[in-house]
Amino acid sequence: MSVDKDEFKELLRQKGLKVTTQRVRVLEVLSNSPDIHLTAEEIYELIKVDFPEIGLATVYRTIQLLLELDLIDRINLDDGFVRYEISNHDENSKKHHHHHLICVKCSKVLSFEDDLLDELEKRIMDHISFKVLDHEVKLYGLCKDCSAKEKD
Amino acid sequence: MSVDKDEFKELLRQKGLKVTTQRVRVLEVLSNSPDIHLTAEEIYELIKVDFPEIGLATVYRTIQLLLELDLIDRINLDDGFVRYEISNHDENSKKHHHHHLICVKCSKVLSFEDDLLDELEKRIMDHISFKVLDHEVKLYGLCKDCSAKEKD
DNA sequence: TTTGAGTTGTTAATGTTTTTCAATAAAAAT
DNA sequence: ATTTTTATTGAAAAACATTAACAACTCAAA
DSSP: OOOOOOHHHHHHHHHHOOOHHHHHHHHHHHHHTTTEEEHHHHHHHHHTTTTTTOOOOHHHHHHHHHHTTSSSEEEOOOOOOEEEEOOOTTTTEEEEBEEEEEEEETEEEEEEEOOHHHHHHHHHHHSSOOOOEEEEEEEEOOOOOHHHHHOO | OOHHHHHHHHHHTTTOOOOOOOHHHHHHHHSTTTTTEEEEHHHHHHTTTTTTTTOHHHHHHHHHHHHTTTTTEEEEEESSSSEEEEEOTTTTTOOOOEEEEEEETTEEEEEEEEEEEEEEEEHHHHOOEEEEEEEEEEEEEOOOOHHHHHHH
């Protein structure tokens, strides 16, 4: 599960950081859009609806902060925008990764959970001496809809 | 194996494109540095040594072309630079992917061949209807040297 | 309250990549 | 060979996302 608003406020206080409306709003927008992969600009526009005085630089700064606190994940689809989504941890605070399936036709992004990568990580640690800490997997292809349209 | 100079020239002619020194040089630089992951700027500087009249815009344009022809691969290490390396195909022109191991301490990049992803791709096609065409795997961790230094 | 450090919004700066456009070079036609 | 056609080039400007600078502000502790 992802962090809720009160946990976030508490976390800020613990770190000696100030609880501001701007910071809470950025987390809220990302929490309310799981698996949506928002750009900084999109987060900015969504917050501006109810809070027009927010600045874009603050959104960027808060994104950096949330990344450092490991509350959000960065996704780069190589379309010129870096995107962000709320991060998921289980009750033991172990991070649950999901892979991204990117449709090369319509650019839709789907997520897929799988622990197969654990096996790959083990294999790498054995074969070459590299201690794997984290991974990122992107699969490119055709989504259900575009795959159907292809057959003509 | 990667494409050689003459195959590249022939490929350009087939596509109705012109064979220019600039295009050949960009391919050469990348062919001569397998697994080095050069940035556009680095490619530009390397070519300038023997061919000072080349322009940076041409390097970017040629990179685009080589990507479209599937002769090079793009690697984004999220350090602000997009990098490129010569692509490998076997005799059946099937692309052989390798994964990238990125050391979070010294930023060294290692490559690792593994076909385990084929299994993951099959699993995805079965579970959700998504036709996987290509994949990209990045593993973050500690390389041998940095892992040794860590133990203190 | 008052105080002080941290945070903010605005604006300018940064750095990579793309576009524009006249000049040039490659391939085709003569 | 020479001319013609067309793509390609280099230089400079533009575009773009992201970061930095700085004065104004706001949170939280005294």
